[in-house]
Amino acid sequence: xxxxxxxxxxxxxxxxxxxxxxxxxxxxxxxxxxxxxxxxxxxxxxxxxxxxxxxxxxxxxxxxxxxxxxxxxxxxxxxxxxxxxxxxxxxxxxxxxxxxxxxxxxxxxxxxxxxxxxxxxxxxxxxxxxxxxxxxxxxxxxxxxxxxxxxxxxxxxxxxxxxxxxxxxxxxxxxxxxxxxxx
Amino acid sequence: xxxxxxxxxxxxxxxxxxxxxxxxxxxxxxxxxxxxxxxxxxxxxxxxxxxxxxxxxxxxxxxxxxxxxxxxxxxxxxxxxxxxxxxxxxxxxxxxxxxxxxxxxxxxxxxxxxxxxxxxxxxxxxxxxxxxxxxxxxxxxxxxxxxxxxxxxxxxxxxxxxxxxxxxxxxxxxxxxxxxxxxxxxxxxxxxxxxxxxxxxxxxxxxxxxx
Numbered sequence: 001x002x003x004x005x006x007x008x009x010x011x012x013x014x015x016x017x018x019x020x021x022x023x024x025x026x027x028x029x030x031x032x033x034x035x036x037x038x039x040x041x042x043x044x045x046x047x048x049x050x051x052x053x054x055x056x057x058x059x060x061x062x063x064x065x066x067x068x069x070x071x072x073x074x075x076x077x078x079x080x081x082x083x084x085x086x087x088x089x090x091x092x093x094x095x096x097x098x099x100x101x102x103x104x105x106x107x108x109x110x111x112x113x114x115x116x117x118x119x120x121x122x123x124x125x126x127x128x129x130x131x132x133x134x135x136x137x138x139x140x141x142x143x144x145x146x147x148x149x150x151x152x153x154x155x156x157x158x159x160x161x162x163x164x165x166x167x168x169x170x171x172x173x174x175x176x177x178x179x180x181x182x183x
Numbered sequence: 184x185x186x187x188x189x190x191x192x193x194x195x196x197x198x199x200x201x202x203x204x205x206x207x208x209x210x211x212x213x214x215x216x217x218x219x220x221x222x223x224x225x226x227x228x229x230x231x232x233x234x235x236x237x238x239x240x241x242x243x244x245x246x247x248x249x250x251x252x253x254x255x256x257x258x259x260x261x262x263x264x265x266x267x268x269x270x271x272x273x274x275x276x277x278x279x280x281x282x283x284x285x286x287x288x289x290x291x292x293x294x295x296x297x298x299x300x301x302x303x304x305x306x307x308x309x310x311x312x313x314x315x316x317x318x319x320x321x322x323x324x325x326x327x328x329x330x331x332x333x334x335x336x337x338x339x340x341x342x343x344x345x346x347x348x349x350x351x352x353x354x355x356x357x358x359x360x361x362x363x364x365x366x367x368x369x370x371x372x373x374x375x376x377x378x379x380x381x382x383x384x385x386x387x388x389x390x391x392x393x394x
Contacts, residue, residue, distance in 0.1 A: 029330070029331075071263045071264055071297070071301075071305065072264055072266070073264045100266070102266060102267040102270050102351045103266050103267070103269070103270050106266070108266060141264055143265070143266065143267070144350075146267060146349075146350030146351050147265075147267060147331040147332060147333065147334075147349060147350035147351065148262070148264070148265040148266065148267060148268070148331060148332050149330065149331045149332075150262075150294075150330075150331075150332075151264070
């Protein structure tokens with residue numbers, strides 16, 4: 001009977017320790033991470049837009065892609081697609097123009113919280129269907145209200161699901177509604 | 184079966200306890216003003232002899248910390264991409280101007296990859312009148328690893344680190360620290376006189392970088 005009581009208690013205490021440990025996960029420095037697991041669906045020979053949401057951890061900001069001074073390091077995204085996928089037109093949002101306590105006379109163009117970067121994903125005609133992984137990295141330089149951190153790069157990845165092109169389909173029910181542009 | 188479950192639970196408990204203690208000790212702050220990351224080793228440096236370094240200035244001349252023995256040194260790690268560092272620079276220019284004759288030497292160690300020309304151009308634009316050195320990671324490491332900027336060390340006339348400040352500081356706090364290190368006695372000499380200048384003195388920044 002006693003043994004029966006000890007076992008669930010042990011499990012409970014273990015879980016308590018484990019959750020406490022992970023609750024203490026330090027937010028040592030700044031980070032920019034991709035939100036979710038983005039996937040882009042594109043028809044073979046077509047184009048689609050990849051919308052990647054990035055999150056700056058609380059308390060920090062990063063320079064936008066077009067900071068207000070040439071000395072400031074912009075946030076940039078570099079993508080290295082596999083040979084089956086082409087990436088073009090990486091588009092960044094405008095930064096928020098914010099004044100910080102450390103520089104009350106100067107506005108900085110920054111991202112904080114979530115921001116979205118888009119890129120055009122294109123596949124050539126005849127690209128085989130399947131799932132392809134695009135690797136890349138986001139480079140950023142972050143600060144908080146008192147200090148700045150050296151430039152940092154974080155690897156990112158997302159999947160491109162290439163589907164059979166509309167033209168190749170034998171049983172197209174309503175081709176006029178296809179949202180994809182043929183490349 | 185029941186025995187195996189208890190052994191498993193005990194193992195899970197041990198692992199969880201190890202995780203918990205690991206996180207706990209990782210997060211213990213070493214100083215109230217410290218940001219997690221570098222503070223542990225930087226805290227240890229306080230009160231100790233400042234690590235010696237040899238770095239090139241903007242003229243290509245080697246500068247050693249020991250060359251400045253007997254002076255009070257404000258050692259500031261900065262970078263051209265660091266906006267809070269930029270805010271502090273005119274304050275340092277002012278302090279160098281006002282307290283230079285009393286034995287203050289401000290030394291800025293540039294910790295970026297912008298290259299000498301860009302650093303020099305920036306320093307000129309900021310009317311820097313103090314020594315600017317081209318930083319090396321090894322020097323930053325010897326000071327506890329400068330993981331963020333600005334980071335400032337106040338080194339007294341005996342070469343001991345009296346204070347270190349992470350991030351931008353209040354201007355008054357900077358001046359108080361400068362007065363403290365100026366008041367420290369030089370090695371083997373009588374205590375230096377207390378510095379009490381007029382804080383309202385107008386800034387007349389000299390053009391160009393200190394050579």
